[in-house]
Amino acid sequence: MPKTRSQQPKVAGKGPLEDPIQISRKLVRAHLLAVKHQKKILRLRTVLGHHRLQYDSAFFRMKNIDEEMEKKRLDHPEEMIKIRKAQHDKVEKAIQYAAELETRAAIMETVKEKQDVQLQQINEQLRKTEEENLELQQKLVALRRELVEARRQRKQNQS
Numbered sequence: 001m002p003k004t005r006s007q008q009p010k011v012a013g014k015g016p017l018e019d020p021i022q023i024s025r026k027l028v029r030a031h032l033l034a035v036k037h038q039k040k041i042l043r044l045r046t047v048l049g050h051h052r053l054q055y056d057s058a059f060f061r062m063k064n065i066d067e068e069m070e071k072k073r074l075d076h077p078e079e080m081i082k083i084r085k086a087q088h089d090k091v092e093k094a095i096q097y098a099a100e101l102e103t104r105a106a107i108m109e110t111v112k113e114k115q116d117v118q119l120q121q122i123n124e125q126l127r128k129t130e131e132e133n134l135e136l137q138q139k140l141v142a143l144r145r146e147l148v149e150a151r152r153q154r155k156q157n158q159s
Contacts, residue, residue: 024076027068034062 024072027065027072030065031062034065038062
């Protein structure tokens with residue numbers, strides 16, 4: 001058994017869950033180590049004939065590891081369902097975000113089209129106003145010339 005709390009495996013509902021893949025890898029490594037120790041024990045038992053070795057701590061560790069592996073196999077589908085649900089939620093959020101971006105892009109295109117139409121209308125009004133301004137300036141210049149001409153004639157008539 002692990003001696004410290006940090007070495008103990010995390011149990012669902014009693015703290016943060018570790019990655020199920022990492023947990024299973026750790027358990028497989030520990031199981032392989034326990035099997036290796038069990039094989040050594042069996043060799044020693046056959047060679048030396050000592051029956052006391054069946055109570056060796058490695059033998060009991062192997063039993064504990066087997067129990068933990070079986071427990072993880074039973075708990076694993078629940079953890080996988082949680083993980084799959086979290087991944088599914090992320091995918092759904094990404095799809096919703098992409099759809100929102102598409103609608104924003106469509107809205108921006110329609111706004112741009114409206115702005116282009118408004119800009120064309122404004123440019124047309126500006127062109128008309130500039131033409132009217134040019135005509136009025138020409139009329140003003142003509143009226144000034146007439147006024148200057150009328151003043152000259154009046155001065156000539158007075159003299």
